[in-house]
Amino acid sequence: MAELNYGLSELALEIRSMVREFAEARVKPVRAELDEKGIFPTEILRELGKMDLMGLYIPVEYGGTFEGDSMPNLIAVEELSRVCIGVSVSFAANGLGADPILIGASDEQKKKYLPPLASGEKWAAYALTEPNAGSDAGAIRTTAVKKGDKYILNGTKQWITNGGEADIYTVFAVTDKNRGARGVSAFIVEKGTPGFRFGKKEDKMGIRASATRELIFEDCEVPAENLIGREGTGFIWAMKTFDVSRPGIAAQGVGLAQGALDEAVAYAKVREQFGRPIIANQGLSWLLADMATKVESARALTYAVVQSIDRGVKDYSKFSAMCKVYASDVAMQVTTDAVQVLGGYGFMREYPVEKMMRDAKILQIYEGTNQIQRDIIGLALNKEYAAAAKK
């Protein structure tokens, strides 16, 4: 198939073919069952680990294969998403959980926690959201009180991806109630720590293969050395993590939309009505043309953001938000249109686009809703143009 030249490295191209083959062979045959029964893709993640694909974002010195090129990991997410984003989010949430460690942790902490994540032996999760703190993440109420060489955690985290399945959790808790977001600190909490247990597992509309679960901390004793950075820096790690992880959500959107486009075009070529394939109707082929144009635009923007980050562009929050909001909106539109192209068949569980449309919705919600992304972009515009006016 014709494709644009994004100047991908040899490694990125290798990863693309490996993950594409893997997703076709191992994920596609089971995705409907994982979705229907809400089964976590344990075997799939184990195998990805064995194939050295869980450490693409972790630097070589900590056991991964990252040497400055973020595209291989992004493309791994995109290719898994083309087949199932329930699986790709379970894969990508490891990176989300590990990012605060990569960004803010000491060398000692990195040496302890990153190698088993890179090998796929252990899995990670990121725990910020609480029942009363979603978009307003600074309003979290989970507390961490220092007592000797320990912090005592109390509170409940909600909707944590990989909850229950992961071994290593980065948990955000308040260490100073009076300082708002500046009173938040980040901790590494291992599964099995006394006082740490799992609550309700959610029954979801989409990404049903992924585990979304409650984390409950009741006088949970975390060693003081598991604090990431200094007290009060947690919110910075939380937000910096989103700046680098949001393109991953965009990659999920690009992959998912591509998967839906593939299904729609293939179907439009074989489905005949009025004595000809439905793709022969301009009204339908223009719909497909718009879908394809959106998918490629979303891909181009997402790749450009990640490649710019790799090239050292510093101020990228706005751009991360842009690719997340755009690619997730594209995924919602394209999967909805794909159902339309398949007509009544598209509405049936037997065809994959029904799942794809259900799955797409989450991309507009998690890692900051699309309203919040637009807020970030709007605030940045306001600031940038104010600065420009002063000059």
Next chain:
Amino acid sequence: MHIVVCVKQVPNTTQVRINPETNTLIRDGVESIMNPFDENALEMALQLKEKHPGTKVTVVTMGPPQAVDILKEAVGRGADAVVLLSDRAFAGSDTWATSYALSTAIGKLEKPDLVLFGKQAIDGDTAQVGPGVAVWLGMPCITYARAIEIADGEATVERLYEDGYEKLAVSLPCALTVLKEANVPRMASLRGKMAAKKLVIEPMTAEMSGADPAKLGLNASPTRVVKIFSPPPKAGGVKWQGEEPEVMAQRLVDLLRERKLV
């Protein structure tokens, strides 16, 4: 432990077409792959390596220079060493000569504890090479293996039949031919693929293998292909179930009598 796995490069089609005039396989334009059953043999070796640390897996193929592709695939999945047995002197070898040649190459390696083969090659389909090599090497051979466990220098092997399986104990060294049912072959890892890319494979020639030239190639091959044809499909048989055992037993006896078998 040292495990040798013999793998063959075959055309990628389960429906190998045969030229009716020459009675040979039509290989033109067909992509080459590792024989699917050999993937299961390799996977069995790699799983044993995971279970028994210190195990070394060597993969051997006899074939033309482009057979390095399947050796690189094997390294990508975790094989430790590879041997490409390649020489014009091997050309035209039948199963007898192939078995002999492979046995001489294996004889040049560190003495193996286990030699694994696929159940059969999907192009030649004879299923003779595994047992043939075992004879040349003087090893016991168990065919149709679907599982293996190794402890104290002894292997316990499950040999699958259409209607059940045998559990056999065998002392090492031994040879096995491996079934699809044994496992799901893994895919190559990133680090494996990188290692495979850097690999330079020098072929082992007939001379290097120390094989007797009189036992190699077309001239040394006793097989003469007279005719190749597809056998008629096996009849489905009958199955009785759900009735009283006595009724079904009586029906069986009646049928055997009718056919004059009892």
